[in-house]
Amino acid sequence: MPYPDEFEGFMITELGKYKDFKRQTFKPKVFGDHDIDIKIECCGVCGSDVHTVTGGWGDAPTPLCVGHEIVGKAVKVGPKVKDVKVGDRVGVGAQIWSCLKCGQCKSDNENYCPSQVDTYGSPYPKEADPNETITQGGYSSHIRAHEYFVFPIPDAIPSHLAAPMLCAGLTVWSPLVRAGTGPGKKVAIVGLGGLGHFAVMWANALGAEVTVISHSPRKKEDALKLGAKHFVCSGDKDWAKPLAFAFDFVLNTADVTNKFNIDDYLSILKVGCRFHQVGLPDEPLQGISPKQFMANGSSIGGSHIGSRPECLAMLKLAAEKKLFPMVETIPISEKGCAEAIERVNKNDVRYRFTLVDYDKVFGS
Helix, strand or coil: CCCCCCEEEEEEEHHHHHHHCCCEEEECCCCCCCEEEEEEEEEECCCHHHHHHHCCCCCCCCCCCCCCCEEEEEEECCCCCCCCCCEEEEECCCCCCCCCCCCHHCCHHHHCCCCCEEECCCEEECCCCCCCCCCCCCCECCEEEHHHHCCEECCCCCCCCHHHHCCCCHHHHHHHHCCCCCCEEEEEEEEHHHHHHHHHHHHHHHHEEEEEECHHHHHHHHHHHHCCCCCEEEECCCCCHHHCCCEEEEEECCHHHHCCCCCCCHEEEEEEEEEEECCCCCCCCCCHHHHHCCCCEEEEECCCCCCHHHHHHHHHHHCCCCCCCCCEEEEECCCHHHHHHHHCCCCCCCCCCEECEEEHHHHH
16 A cells, blocks of 8 residues: 555664665554654665664664654645645654653753654654554655654755754754853864764854864864864874863764763863763763762763754754755665665765655655
């Protein structure tokens, strides 16, 4: 049965066999009054997709269609949908539902709702879907999403560039904004990859003085081009010493924190400031002691994507200032999905992938 009874996507059937994508059909959740069906035009490839299909982040239900940086056109809207009409170009990020009733949801923190549902690999609660359907992501023909988690894409942003903003872009935008990033602030971005290159763009656009800290000296040119004022190679001996007490905020976008000398990164913070994690390693951080935070009253924090108001503000700024990520495109197919996952896994991308040519595969 074709749409609207079934959607079609490229799925993995066993975690760890992450190159073995198969084209399959799946049933979406029951269509609700606030739901929107989107015919997908393109989808970004996120590090989360890699950590999930490789099994690095633990168990996940299979068969599974990953992908949560989705742009497409609304083809069906529920009777209670307010802000989207059929034909609108819209996006969906890494969250597809929340209760919209709890204290978190009512304070623009729906990304911390205890009942929140991820865009793929999560069961809907019965109140949202009596079948408790497992969500499936954007390496697929369509997605069905609650209107609150569907974002209008400004005309000024091409679809393949908008897609990575919806997870990677928002994941760094939210902590930067919540940390008060702006004129007079000094911000360090650790890692210049998919997340990090967004963080440099946003922090610079918000008015901060940006330093990139990377183990790859070859990335200096890109860092400066994206808006960084300074570049520091963390492979150099004693790299952190000249930066003692230098930064108001350190945003770590690398997913290898378990291999860091954390003391170096804490030492570069001003008194009372934070080392903030958005890169999530497969392994836990070992041997952290409260004593390590006492020299400057620093702390370690983390965050989960961002809220709807933050996403809309990010897209608005990107459109107004023509702030676009560095993206490579790959046509979607079994081979294309496998290539994208493998290359992201090897850090062989500059700096995001977007899967494209959906119409050629799934029809127009």
